[in-house]
Amino acid sequence: MRPGTRLGVDVGQVRVGVAVSDPAGLLATPVETVPAGDPSGAAAIDRLVQLATEHGVVEVVLGLPRSLSSTEGPAAAAARAFGRRLAAAVAPVSVRLVDERMSTVSAERGLREVGRRGATHGAKRRKVVDQAAAVIILQTALDTERTRGTAPGELVQPAPPAAPAPETTGRPGE
Numbered sequence: 001m002r003p004g005t006r007l008g009v010d011v012g013q014v015r016v017g018v019a020v021s022d023p024a025g026l027l028a029t030p031v032e033t034v035p036a037g038d039p040s041g042a043a044a045i046d047r048l049v050q051l052a053t054e055h056g057v058v059e060v061v062l063g064l065p066r067s068l069s070s071t072e073g074p075a076a077a078a079a080r081a082f083g084r085r086l087a088a089a090v091a092p093v094s095v096r097l098v099d100e101r102m103s104t105v106s107a108e109r110g111l112r113e114v115g116r117r118g119a120t121h122g123a124k125r126r127k128v129v130d131q132a133a134a135v136i137i138l139q140t141a142l143d144t145e146r147t148r149g150t151a152p153g154e155l156v157q158p159a160p161p162a163a164p165a166p167e168t169t170g171r172p173g174e
Contacts, residue, residue: 015130016041016048027139042085045085098153
């Protein structure tokens with residue numbers, strides 16, 4: 001098992017659940033739920049960079065929402081794009097995509113089992129579920145690495161920087 005604290009991320013269109021591991025990589029715990037913000041996720045990425053710095057993480061584990069048949073749809077494409085932008089923002093910290101199938105369902109079930117069903121409603125409940133899903137994603141990655149002896153999932157290559165806008169002189173036609 002590689003030493004170091006990891007950040008677990010469950011990215012969605014509205015909210016981003018966040019979890020963190022202990023430095024030994026044994027246990028994942030919830031941290032917070034970050035608003036996704038604009039479609040690019042820039043505000044969420046900024047907050048994730050802050051959290052990665054605060055916790056001194058060596059790696060970010062991002063859930064990849066595949067279907068039960070292992071195919072990837074629009075949500076997986078969005079997670080991959082988010083992962084590339086996040087990898088560029090947190091570099092040199094690595095970002096890994098790991099299969100998150102059933103993490104939200106498992107989070108809902110786990111919360112029901114510990115009696116959280118009626119404790120929260122609506123938006124507050126969804127925030128708790130997102131954090132619980134991030135915990136499941138990260139804990140699964142930690143357990144997988146401990147069992148297999150290799151890093152889980154796939155390493156994300158950072159998005160290339162955006163090309164600068166062409167310079168203009170301000171005169172028409174140039």
